[in-house]
Amino acid sequence: MKIGITGASGMIGQGLSALALASDHEIIGYSRRPSSQVPLVTRSMVSSATQVLPETKLDALVHLAGESLLGLWTAAKRERIWKSRVELTKRVIAELRTWQPANRPSVLLCASGIGYYGNRGDEVLEENSHAGTGFLADLCREWEAAAREASSLGIRVVLLRTGVVLGEHGGAFPLMKLAFRFGLGGRFGSGKQWMSWLHEQDQASLILWAIENESVIGPMNLCAPHPVTNAGYTRQLAAQLKRPAFLHVPAFALRLAARGLADEMLLGSQRAFPRVATDLGYKFAHPNLSDAFSALDG
Secondary structure (H helix, E strand, C coil), X not given: CEEEEECCCCHHHHHXXXXXXXXCCEEEEEECCCHHHCCCCCEEEECCCCCCCCCCCXXXXXXXXXXXXXXXXXXXXXXXHHHHHHHHHHHHHHHHHHCCHHHCCCEEEEEEEHHHHCCCCCCEXXXXXXXXXXXXXXXXXXHHHHHHHHHHHCXXXXXXXXXXXXXXXXXXXHHHHHHHHCCCCEXXXXXXXXXXXXXXXXXXXXXXXXXXXXXXXXXXXXXXXXCEEXXXXXXXXXXXXXXXXXEEECHHHHHHHHCHHHHHHHCCCCEECCHHHHHCCCCCCCCCHHHHHHHHCC
């Protein structure tokens, strides 16, 4: 199968590429970087300001490109996040419309996030749960709406509502691990907020599984079946690293330091469950947080 990936040089893109190549698929990486800087692809195609998606024959397209959510959410940062997701996805669909029908992918998998649900406390969130409120919820709702337009081209659309991805070399986990090793780990706010997490191995496997499984249509929660509270996450990581975790970062301090990011990403609660994946028979390699931490710290 020929699988195109936007954002192929990112952590999730590289993990998916490695798994797909090992499964004898071809990977076409779309990136604005020179081809020499896009590892783990069969072929690299350069995106430009005028053409995001140069045409070639594809069986599947995985759209992962977007501005990082990490960093201070200034007005300029929010605008970059929005444009790199909502507006870029609209451009991707518009360009697919110009492709020869025989070259269009049969499935589009578009990144999204569990931020779609907003701050929902202890409520169990499945794919049919309604959207929440806030910047991330608005972003994900519009992002998904843009991606759904591909269905008018006869393309199966899968919306990847991703939780906190735990990876060895990317995302926030390496920094968190370092902080805990120096005894600087601790809960955020009350620690009662739910964290829906996923090991990077299951992240790549779930995406490839959704490409190959035609029964997967629409939103899919990419998270392990056992979410934990922030306090539980803190305790388990401290135990894995054999380090104390006595520190407590008050909510007001997080809000002062991280602005809008704090309420939505650090203090917001999403207790998501991967109903679509489990009902269709996906088996998680790391269903429990302790197993995931052991694999990452092995």
